[in-house]
Amino acid sequence: MSQLDQQAIDKIQNYNEEERFNYFMKEVVANRQIWILTDEHGCVMLNTEEEDCVPVWPNQEFAEAWSTGEWDECKAESISLNKWHSRWTNGLEDDELAVVVFPNQNEEGQVLFPDEFDFELTKQERKR
Structure with a gap:
């Protein structure tokens, strides 16, 4: 796994939603891990008007960038891609x-249902 320098982080954070999604898929499949933020209560959540969502990041640096303000006690945690497929997809579906x-920092990102997210990950894995 490579470390990202600040110049690369700044450039990637300015990507639009589709570019961030594509970057995410490539990085996650290449590194075989997904990053989340956790606190003493578990995984942190974001809320849209319709959905409660688990935010996911492609690299530790991007997850840690969210550990500010109300989330400053949160820690970045990686989940292996295998564990995601075997446990998280079904768990998220069960919890709706x-x-x-x-x-991004404006809390904008592509929202997918767990089965759609799993499908996109699997599709990216097949490209490798």
Whole structure:
């Protein structure tokens, strides 16, 4: 896994939603891990008007960038891609939660249902 320098982080954070989604998929499949933020209560959540969402990031640096303000006690945690496929997809579906992919600092990101997210990950894995 490569470390991102600040110049790369700044450039990627300015990507639009589609570019962030594509970057996320490539990074997650290449590194075989997804990053979330956790606190003493578990995984942190974002809310849209319609959905409660688990935000996910492609790299530790982007997840940690969210550990500010009300989330300053949160820690970035990686989940292996295998564990995501085997446990998280079904768990999120059971809890009726969605996934928000690589949200930017304005809390904007592509929202997918867990089965759609899993499908996109699997599709990206097949490209490798």
